[in-house]
Amino acid sequence: MGEVDPAFIQDLEHRPKLEIIKAEGIPLIDLSIISSPNTNLDNSQALDGLVKEIGNACKNLGFFQVINHGVPLDKRQKIENASRQFFGQPLEEKRKVRRDERKVLGYYDTEHTKNVRDWKEVFDFAVKTPTIVPSSYEPDDKEVTEWFNDQWPEYPLELREALEEYAKDVEKLAFKLLGLVALSLGLPENRFHGFFEDQTSFIRLNHYPPCPVPQLALGVGRHKDAGALTILAEDDVGGLEVKRKTDGEWIRVKPTPDAFIINIGDIIQVWSNDAYESVEHRVMVNSERERFSIPFFFNPAHYTDVKPLEELTNEQNPVRYKPYNWGKFFVTRKRSNFKKLDVENIQIYHFRILESERADKLEGALSIK
Ligand SMILES: O=C(O)CCC(=O)C(=O)O
Ligand SMILES: [Fe+2]
Numbered sequence: 001m002g003e004v005d006p007a008f009i010q011d012l013e014h015r016p017k018l019e020i021i022k023a024e025g026i027p028l029i030d031l032s033i034i035s036s037p038n039t040n041l042d043n044s045q046a047l048d049g050l051v052k053e054i055g056n057a058c059k060n061l062g063f064f065q066v067i068n069h070g071v072p073l074d075k076r077q078k079i080e081n082a083s084r085q086f087f088g089q090p091l092e093e094k095r096k097v098r099r100d101e102r103k104v105l106g107y108y109d110t111e112h113t114k115n116v117r118d119w120k121e122v123f124d125f126a127v128k129t130p131t132i133v134p135s136s137y138e139p140d141d142k143e144v145t146e147w148f149n150d151q152w153p154e155y156p157l158e159l160r161e162a163l164e165e166y167a168k169d170v171e172k173l174a175f176k177l178l179g180l181v182a183l184s185l186g187l188p189e190n191r192f193h194g195f196f197e198d199q200t201s202f203i204r205l206n207h208y209p210p211c212p213v214p215q216l217a218l219g220v221g222r223h224k225d226a227g228a229l230t231i232l233a234e235d236d237v238g239g240l241e242v243k244r245k246t247d248g249e250w251i252r253v254k255p256t257p258d259a260f261i262i263n264i265g266d267i268i269q270v271w272s273n274d275a276y277e278s279v280e281h282r283v284m285v286n287s288e289r290e291r292f293s294i295p296f297f298f299n300p301a302h303y304t305d306v307k308p309l310e311e312l313t314n315e316q317n318p319v320r321y322k323p324y325n326w327g328k329f330f331v332t333r334k335r336s337n338f339k340k341l342d343v344e345n346i347q348i349y350h351f352r353i354l355e356s357e358r359a360d361k362l363e364g365a366l367s368i369k
Contacts, residue, residue, distance in 0.1 A: 004212060004213050004216075004217070005117065007112075007116070007117040008116065008117045008118075008119055008213070008216070008217040009116070009213075009216050009217060010116055010216060010217060010218055010221065011116075014116075014218075014221065014222060015215060015216060016214065016215060016218060016241075016250075016282075016284045017250065026057075026061055026063045026064055026065055026242070026251075026253055026261070027053065027056070027057040027060075027061065027064040027065070028064070028065045028066075028067060028256065028259065029050070029053050029054065029057065029064050029065065029066050029067070030066075030067055030068050031050070031066050031067070031068050031069045031070065031176070032068035033046045033047065033050060034047070034050070034070075034176055034180075035068050035069060035070035035176075047183075050180065051180055051183045051184045052184070054177075054180045054181060054183075054184045055184030055185070058181065058184065058264050058268075058276040059275070059276060060245075061242065061244070061245070061279065062242075062245070062263055062264045062276065062277050062278060062279030063242050063253070063261065063262070063263045063264075063279060063281070064261075064262050065256055065259040065260065065261050065262070066173075066177075066259060066260050066262055067256070067258065067259045069173050069259075069260055070169070070172065070173060070176070071166075071169045071170055071172075071173055071260070072169060073258060075162075075165050075166050075169050076166065076233055076258070078158070078162040078165070078166070079162040079163060079165075079166040079205075079294060080233070080235070080292065080294070081162075082156050082158055082159040082162040082163075083123070083159075083205040083207070083292055083294065084292060085155065085156040085159075086123060086153055086155070086156060086159055086205070087121060087123075087205075087207040087292075089153075089155060091109075093153065093154075093155070094107045094109070094121070094153070095107065095109075096153065096154075097123075097151040097152065097153050098151075099124065099151070103150070103151060104124070104147060104334065105124045105125060105126055105147060105148075105149055105150075105151060105202075106123060106124060106151035107121070107122070107123050107151070107153075108121065108122050108123075108124065109121040109122075112221075112336075113218075113220055113221035113222070113223050114221050114222070114223065114344070114345065116218070116221050118218065118219060118220050118221060119208060119209070119211045119217045119218065119219050119285045120206055120207060120208045120209075120219050120220065120283075120285075121206075121207050121209070122204050122205060122206055122207070123204070123205040124202055124203070124204050124205075125149055125163045125167070125202060125203045125204075125205075126147045126148070126149055126200075126201075126202050127167045127171060127199060127201040127202060127203060127296070128198070128199055128200075128201065129147075129148055129149060130146035130147055130148050131146070131147040131199075131200050131202070132144050132145070132146055132147075132198060132200075132301075132302055133145060133147060133200055133302045133327050133330060133331055134302060134325075134327040134328055134331050136331065137328060137331045137332040137335055139328060144302065144327075149163075163203060166203070166294075167203055167296070170203070170231055170296045171201070171296075171298075173231060173260070174201070174229060174231055174296065174298040175193065175196070177229055177231070177262060178192050178193065178196070178228065178229065178298070179193075181229070181264075181268060181276075185272055185275060185276075185312060186311075187309070187311060187312075191309075192228070192271070195228075195300035195301060195304050196228075196298070196300050196301065197301060198301035198302070198303075199298070199299060199300060199301060200299040200300065200301065200302055200326070200327070200330060201227070201296065201297055201298050201299045202296075202297055202299070203294065203295070203296050203297075204294065204295050204297070205292070205294055206219075206220075206291075206292065206293045206294065206295070207290065207291075207292055208239065208283065208285050208290060208291040208292075208293075209285075209290050210285070210286065210287055210288055210289060210290055211285040211286065211287060212287060214284065214285050214286050214287050217285065218282050218283060218284060218285065219239060219282075219283030219284065219285040219291070220282055220283040221282055222243070222280050222281070222282040223280065223281070223282070224265070224266055224278040224279065224280055224281075224347075225263060225265040225266065225278060225295075225297065226265060226266050226267070226299075226329065226330065226333050226348075227265040227266070227267055227297045227298055227299035227300075228265050228267040228268050228271075228298050228299060228300060229262060229263070229264065229265055229268065229298040230261075230262065230263050230265060230295050230296065230297055230298070231260050231261075231262055231295070231296040231298065232260060232261040232262075232263075232293060232294070232295045232296075233260055233293065233294040233295075234255055234261065234291070234292070234293040234294075235255070235291060235292045235293065236255050236257065237255070237286075237289050237290075237291040237292075238252065238253070238254060238255050238291075239252075239283050239284045239285060239286065239291050240252070240253045240261070240281060240282075240283055240293075241253065241281060241282050241283070241284060242263075242279055242280075242281045243279060243280040243281065245277065245279065250282070252284075263278070263279060263281065264276050264277065264278050264279070265278050265297075265298075266278045266347075266348045267299075267300065267306050267326070269348065270306050270307065270308060270321045270348055270351075271306070271307075271308065271309050271312075272308070272309070272312060273308035273309070273312050273313050273317060273319065273320050273321070274320055275312065278348075299326070299330065300326055301326070301327075302325075302326060302327025302330065303325070303326075303327060304325070304326040304327075305323045305324070305325055305326075306321075306323065306324050306325075306326050306329070307319070307321060307322070307323035307324075308320060308321055318353075318358060319353060320352060320353055321348065321351045321352055321353060322351045322352075322353060323351075324348075324351045329346055332345070332346045333345055333346055
């Protein structure tokens with residue numbers, strides 16, 4: 001193992017397997033009918049078919065890929081090149097724009113997932129400026145703070161412009177996907193849009209350097225994305241693995257050139273009252289090739305109280321989660337990724353209403369009568 005920091009080493013049960021199970025292909029969905037500027041979502045005949053495809057993909061795997069998505073290839077190439085140039089610099093250059101507990105955006109190379117260090121370095125960028133979030137994770141502290149993208153490297157100069165342009169195009173795709181997900185749940189297309197007016201979305205540039213111990217460490221440890229949707233651009237190296245719901249096996253996602261990989265996050269799981277699930281995933285690294293990826297985490301406003309939608313719950317399908325405040329959830333999670341803590345990080349199942357609680361409530365209600 002040589003001089004590899006033990007902080008990177010996964011517990012035995014979470015280490016990557018050497019034999020890879022190749023996905024039969026996660027669903028590949030063609031968005032051309034909604035990407036062409038002349039299509040109107042309301043009268044397109046093919047829309048029903050597309051909505052069904054999205055619904056099935058969300059229900060079955062929780063992951064899918066999209067092509068003909070409307071994000072121009074040159075914008076994607078520009079940010080991919082800038083990312084390569086930035087991470088190619090010596091560590092001391094990158095550390096000049098390093099995040100800390102006050103400046104939470106910028107470069108970072110010691111992120112932890114579930115208290116094990118990830119074999120990666122990142123650069124974080126807020127989609128909306130300023131992004132407003134709670135000042136602290138303390139539930140009673142009502143103060144908010146503003147995030148600005150105020151840490152820019154000297155090189156490459158075009159990083160800023162590349163990120164700003166890319167963010168605009170991917171944001172449009174995010175709203176389109178949100179509309180399709182709403183339709184697939186039988187809701188009006190814009191049912192979720194209001195939650196994103198003061199969005200807390202962010203884009204992360206990920207760089208996974210070659211790793212001398214790929215059988216012991218992970219690029220990103222197993223986790224579920226906390227937000228609503230993630231839109232991921234990856235290069236051709238591969239390494240993303242998705243936990244298949246049917247048998248719990250880790251399935252390797254095969255990169256498709258120019259496609260985006262989409263996954264449902266925890267918030268859509270809660271809004272849909274578990275009709276759609278946020279799926280666990282992780283990233284394997286390898287000893288030969290570095291890998292680059294760029295997730296866009298589509299997150300609502302900090303003041304959003306996340307809870308199952310009334311339209312999707314009834315007596316037969318009772319509410320499965322207590323409401324939680326997104327801003328507090330978000331900053332609590334960020335803190336635990338930043339700091340190695342001894343406790344498990346915050347998860348939506350902490351807000352799950354247990355069967356026993358429901359039965360108690362019912363009994364209570366009956367005895368009052
Ligand atoms: O790099 C990837 O393929 C995925 C990264 C990821 O899951 C994350 O950053 O949440
Ligand atoms: Fe993720």
